[in-house]
Amino acid sequence: MILAVFALLVLIFVILPLAGMAIAWVIWTALIGVVLGAFGRLIVPGPQPIGVLATIACGLVGSLAGGIVGQAAGLHRFATLLIELAIAALAVAAWSGTHRRPVGRGHRGIIDV
Numbered sequence: 001m002i003l004a005v006f007a008l009l010v011l012i013f014v015i016l017p018l019a020g021m022a023i024a025w026v027i028w029t030a031l032i033g034v035v036l037g038a039f040g041r042l043i044v045p046g047p048q049p050i051g052v053l054a055t056i057a058c059g060l061v062g063s064l065a066g067g068i069v070g071q072a073a074g075l076h077r078f079a080t081l082l083i084e085l086a087i088a089a090l091a092v093a094a095w096s097g098t099h100r101r102p103v104g105r106g107h108r109g110i111i112d113v
Helices: 002-043 052-073 077-098
Strands: none
Touching: 002 052, 002 077, 052 077
C-alpha cells in the first residue's frame, strides 16, 4: 500500500512535470524555429527559391542545433539565440544553394525554335 502511494506520488510530482517540460520545450523550439527561419531567410542575401515549409525546417534545425551548442557552451540566452540565428541562416543558404530551380528560358518546357 505504501509503495503504491509512493509510486503515485512519484508519477504525479516527478514524471508528469518532466514530460510536460519536454512537451513545452518542443513547442517552444518549434515556435522559435519558425521565427528564426524567417529571420535566417532575411539575412541570406539574394532570392531564396525555397518554400515556407523549407524555411520552417531550416529554422527548426537552427533552433535545435544552436540551442544544443549554446547550452553545451554554457552561454546566456541572448548568445544562444544569436548562434541559433546563425545556424538557421546557414541552413537557409545551404538549402537554397542545393535546391535551385532553373529560371529563364526553357523553364516551363517551352522550346525555342
